[in-house]
Amino acid sequence: MNTFLELIHSRHSFRGEYQALPVKREDLIKIMQAGIDAPSGCNKQTTSFIAIDDPHILKQLLNVIDPPIGQSAPAAICVLTQRIYAYRDKCFAIQDYSAAIENMLLAIIALGYQSC
Template structure:
């Protein structure tokens, strides 16, 4: 699948997954795509935990009973960043942005490889869920699970929701929106 096709097909998948497993080779390809994402001052701060152990998957999926994709995932990829990131440029840190860039690369790779996923972030921030998952996986206390991607093969074909046209979201040379 070419890049622009993957961009057009990528969507947040919250439906059922098939029973087909996600190969470890594909999980490595997906995370390597995340590693290739840009990062502020090339600090490469984002770390990843790849979960494909069925026993650990069972423990994690029990934490989010309302999301089909989360419940039926055959693997999870977790993005981990520092809780108190170090400023690297003019008093700013870029760990959240670095994580986001890595996640987008991985989401496109997931799509290109024939899998589906959904970016889970907000859910992790309530009821100490990020900390609970971090403890389960041995994430050090100075780090936080910022994003979790459930990965599987979609059981149903879905498409990206309609996006606003270019002229409603972009203009050349000045703000004309």
């Protein structure tokens, strides 16, 4: 990508058949780091991630996703959140995990992958 704006404009949800190539572990770490680097309301850090690239575990996970998406994906990242009240009894978990996911979606494209 030449510019960050081109990266943003080129991102879309991919619902096709994924190539049967593994995602490099170092790339999964970079993608999750992009999520960790996202802003967090009052710095409460409500978001956590689990990367799955083991084919057996991934198949079990993908079998419970409804509607079925990513059935041929070689890896997945589960995004977890916890309700932590921050400022004036407000919780920013939704904003936190939304920002983290957007960062990861952009990192995925920057690294040459597709996602949904």
